[in-house]
Amino acid sequence: MPAKSPPPKAPKASAQRRKSLYRPENAALLASFRELRVAAKLSQQAFADRLGSNQSFVSAVEQGVVRLDVLQVRDWCQAAGVSMQAWLKVFEAMLEAHAALRSDGEGSER
Template sequence: MSKTIYRPEHTVLLSLLKKHRKAAGLTQVQCSKALERPQSFMSDVESGTRRLDIVQLRDLCKVLGISLTDLIKEFERSLSGG
């Protein structure tokens, strides 16, 4: 099995995170600041060079105004083509 960062599912997740950040009207800098992370944090996340654990993903969802559950449901729908 290939590393997750090289799988298409990872690309889908990154696209969803970026979509929700933009929908929330937030810049990468604003998201990073809200998470009390370095300015480059969101850039690294969205480019795929930084991976998030489940707790970090939950925190990011709160900043983006979407529940982790809803993000996962949207992720699964995107993977199934729905």
């Protein structure tokens, strides 16, 4: 039986292919989750009760320690009393604000 050749190496991640965890947009995502909870005027514990979870889970999500899948994002929105469409509008606005801040910062570093 011939020896198996090693699998091809994966290409190095370019700036465009960085893991989303390390992209600046991730900060806006985390902020949007926290903003939903704060706008609903809920403590982390009260929000966790609505999710059927615990306070440490809510904290971990808001800090980016735990990542949510799309169904969990839907649950998060429902616990906050907003639709996913409404959350997405807020998230897109936060992305635009973060992008504007980054572009302003690049111009002022002369």
